[in-house]
Amino acid sequence: MPVAVRPDTAVAVAPGVHWVGALDPAMRSFDIILRTANGTSYNAYVVRGSEGVAVIDTVKANFSADFFARLETVADYDKITVIVLNHLEPDHSGALPELLHRAPKARLYISHQAQTMLKGLLDWKTVKDRVVTVGTGDEVSLGDRTLRFLNTPYLHWPDTQCTWLEEEGVLFSGDFLGCHYCDPRLFNDAVGDFRFSFEYYYAHIMRPFREHVREALDLIEPLPLHVIAPAHGPILRDDPADYVRRYRALSSSSLHSINTKTLLVFYISAYGATRRMAEAVAAGAEESGEVRVSLYDIEGSEPQPFVDLIEEADALLFGSPTINGDAVKPVWDLLSSLTMVDVKGKLGAAFGSYGWSGEAVPMIEDRLRRLKLRVPVPGVKARLSPTEDEFAACRELGRQTALHLLGRAEHRTIDMASLA
Amino acid sequence: MPKATVTFEDIGVTVTVPAGTRLIEVSEKVGAGITYGCREGECCTCLTKVISGHEHLAAPSVLEDQVLKDNLAPRHHRLACQAQLLGGTIVVKPA
Numbered sequence: 362m363p364v365a366v367r368p369d370t371a372v373a374v375a376p377g378v379h380w381v382g383a384l385d386p387a388m389r390s391f392d393i394i395l396r397t398a399n400g401t402s403y404n405a406y407v408v409r410g411s412e413g414v415a416v417i418d419t420v421k422a423n424f425s426a427d428f429f430a431r432l433e434t435v436a437d438y439d440k441i442t443v444i445v446l447n448h449l450e451p452d453h454s455g456a457l458p459e460l461l462h463r464a465p466k467a468r469l470y471i472s473h474q475a476q477t478m479l480k481g482l483l484d485w486k487t488v489k490d491r492v493v494t495v496g497t498g499d500e501v502s503l504g505d506r507t508l509r510f511l512n513t514p515y516l517h518w519p520d521t522q523c524t525w526l527e528e529e530g531v532l533f534s535g536d537f538l539g540c541h542y543c544d545p546r547l548f549n550d551a552v553g554d555f556r557f558s559f560e561y562y563y564a565h566i567m568r569p570f571r572e573h574v575r576e577a578l579d580l581i582e583p584l585p586l587h588v589i590a591p592a593h594g595p596i597l598r599d600d601p602a603d604y605v606r607r608y609r610a611l612s613s614s615s616l617h618s619i620n621t622k623t624l625l626v627f628y629i630s631a632y633g634a635t636r637r638m639a640e641a642v643a644a645g646a647e648e649s650g651e652v653r654v655s656l657y658d659i660e661g662s663e664p665q666p667f668v669d670l671i672e673e674a675d676a677l678l679f680g681s682p683t684i685n686g687d688a689v690k691p692v693w694d695l696l697s698s699l700t701m702v703d704v705k706g707k708l709g710a711a712f713g714s715y716g717w718s719g720e721a722v723p724m725i726e727d728r729l730r731r732l733k734l735r736v737p738v739p740g741v742k743a744r745l746s747p748t749e750d751e752f753a754a755c756r757e758l759g760r761q762t763a764l765h766l767l768g769r770a771e772h773r774t775i776d777m778a779s780l781a
Numbered sequence: 782m783p784k785a786t787v788t789f790e791d792i793g794v795t796v797t798v799p800a801g802t803r804l805i806e807v808s809e810k811v812g813a814g815i816t817y818g819c820r821e822g823e824c825c826t827c828l829t830k831v832i833s834g835h836e837h838l839a840a841p842s843v844l845e846d847q848v849l850k851d852n853l854a855p856r857h858h859r860l861a862c863q864a865q866l867l868g869g870t871i872v873v874k875p876a
């Protein structure tokens with residue numbers, strides 16, 4: 362087994378490439394939403410060329426001392442010509458201000474999208490002239506080594522990019538293909554079994570950006586990968602392409618694919634009124650005969666299986682009674698789980714019965730809009746026992762939503778004043 | 782009161798609005814697919830493609846111009862949280 366990393370020592374990753382990151386074994390909860398059973402690492406790297414030295418990413422601010430100590434064993438600050446930040450989140454940009462200060466000749470290479478964020482991180486006026494924004498196809502030479510940039514946004518921030526060292530086949534992938542797993546043995550063939558961490562990281566960080574994951578993979582798959590050097594967790598030198606294949610599989614449809622549009626009606630009902638409304642919505646949606654319609658009682662499942670279903674669905678309709686001026690908790694539990702997947706642009710709608718106020722419907726509609734769904738058909742509320750007219754409105758809600766899915770909704774012309 | 786007419790192509794809805802209304806106010810009310818983050822012209826989440834009638838929108842502020850540039854927005858794209866509808870007929874969809 363290879364020797365574990367020692368303090369103050371850089372670790373060779375490939376010819377002319379060193380790891381100069383930091384280990385954080387005590388970390389248990391990351392970005393609030395992520396847990397890790399054995400900490401994480403902030404991986405930073407140095408690439409030495411015949412005419413310059415590049416530092417790729419830094420570490421979280423309170424680990425700066427480890428980073429600079431390791432960096433100093435392989436590079437003089439005066440020789441550093443290039444600093445690349447693949448992602449500006451504080452866990453990677455923490456030591457950036459100090460590094461810019463210590464390495465006065467270095468220019469900073471970030472994605473085009475990162476520029477706005479950098480302004481929030483540093484005094485823009487003082488660094489402006491040292492910043493180079495780059496995209497796919499751009500490169501920077503270190504003499505006998507060249508760094509090429511791949512613009513891979515939304516993995517998991519707008520600013521993320523990857524950097525490719527062609528001569529050694531090393532991909533510096535940022536958070537992409539990383540995981541929160543701290544092991545001083547550093548390399549994937551030497552560390553403990555981190556497969557669950559890799560999958561967990563994907564599920565929580567990358568899955569909501571599935572579309573962007575696929576686009577990034579399109580850029581990465583053709584590369585002759587020798588090593589993937591992510592910004593967290595093990596360095597992937599043993600069969601790196603296998604991890605790319607795993608991402609491809611994870612970002613493909615999680616369910617058996619069907620080629621009809623799917624519309625899901627979720628409801629929860631206290632006295633049966635919202636259930637009967639849901640049945641009317643579903644019946645209306647069925648009218649076209651071309652949309653696959655499903656009806657689910659939220660009480661019948663935990664959120665997770667529904668979330669898998671929702672990821673693949675095209676339209677989501679939610680029925681909730683109003684109790685104490687609000688939609689009920691199981692509905693909110695389900696809606697709050699939707700940040701785990703990409704729901705942007707799907708169709709949404711709401712309906713439900715109420716006793717005297719009926720806030721649930723507009724509150725759900727609002728939440729759906731905030732989740733970036735389109736909500737083109739106004740919801741339906743019914744007081745206590747729905748009337749025939751109200752059932753008809755429910756059927757129409759289903760029917761119109763299905764027509765929107767099929768791209769056949771009639772064009773509506775309305776006056777702003779008529780909108781609530 | 783002067784009016785403008787804006788069409789949200791993604792949901793097939795045309796709305797008549799009082800001149801001076803911001804695109805965000807209308808698109809939210811009708812449930813179009815334009816999405817929002819900061820609502821203050823900083824995050825570029827609300828980037829919108831103006832298919833026609835861009836001349837009927839108030840010219841972008843210096844700040845909006847900068848954000849559009851930083852985010853490499855193509856021609857005739859605007860921030861829905863900033864763009865005001867001045868009159869005429871405008872057709873938009875999410876970028």
Ligand code: FES
Binds near residue numbers: 820
């Ligand atoms: S919502 Fe952030 S720029 Fe418009």
Ligand SMILES: [Fe+2]
Binds near residue numbers: 448450517536
């Ligand atoms: Fe990150």
Ligand SMILES: [Fe+2]
Binds near residue numbers: 450453536
């Ligand atoms: Fe990170």
